[in-house]
Amino acid sequence: MFRTVLTILYVLALALGLGGASAWYVTERFAGFDPLTIGQWTGSPQAGAGRADPYARARAARTSDVPLGTAEGLVLTATRDTDGAILNGACAYRIAGRAPAARLWTLRMARPGAGTIEGRPDLPSHLSSRSVLREPDGSFRIMLAPDVQPGNWLHPGHDGPIRLILTLYDTTVAANVGLADVTLPVIEEVECQA
Incomplete structure (x- = not known):
């Protein structure tokens, strides 16, 4: 008994x-059943669609995110640099290249499995296509570093693992993959003191 x-x-x-x-x-x-991977960036184009898989819906409910519908845009995340190392707030990175055609894009940071990192209000924690400084050819270079950098600079907000979130609003990226050459910014480590 x-x-x-x-x-x-x-x-x-x-x-x-x-x-x-x-x-x-x-x-x-x-990553879901329908992940879209372009370079270091991964997204789920169907996350906000009516036919989203139950795991995408559970993830949205757990994180309190409101996924964008297919026609509204696409959220892409990156957790590793070009060498495959996990992004760390104690390191300095160069995010360079071009963003795909979109009405607006934003770049922000979050802890893995958590919401946006709320850093000090006097330090930049996000950028958008409307505020980024561009090179003459239309490309941009953003420095993600704990120390002040010239030009476009983001402060990581904390030491430890981070993920970058690139949100493209009113874009056709999800529909064009395989039909057109879609490129996203590259994340390269510049130096690391971690």
């Missing part, structure tokens, strides 16, 4: 533990 009760408790604890771990994994790490 006692052995049966222990077995039932063990099975219940195991089921709850594995169920909780799988739910965390799916809402935290799983």
Whole structure:
């Protein structure tokens, strides 16, 4: 009798533990069934569509994000630099290139699995296509570093892992992948003191 009760408790604890771990994994790490990957950037074009998979809906509910519909835009995230190293707020990075055609784009930072990093109000924590300084050829260079940098500069807000979030509003990127050459900014490590 006692052995049966222990077995039932063990099975219940195991089921709850594995169920909780799988739910965390799916809402935290799983890219979804329809990930769009361009260079270092990954997005889910169907996340805001009516046919979004249940995992995308669960992720949106967990993070309190309102996913953009396919016609509204696309949210892309990057967690690694060109060498494959995890982005860290203690390091300096150069984000360079061009953004795809969009009515507006924004670039902000967040902790992995959390919302936007709220840094000090006197330090820049986000940029948009309307505020970024551009090169004569239309490209841009943004420095993400804990120390002040000339030109376009973002302060990481904390030491530790970060993810970059590039939101493209009113864009056709998701529809054009495979039909047109879509390029996104490249994230290169400049120096790291972590």
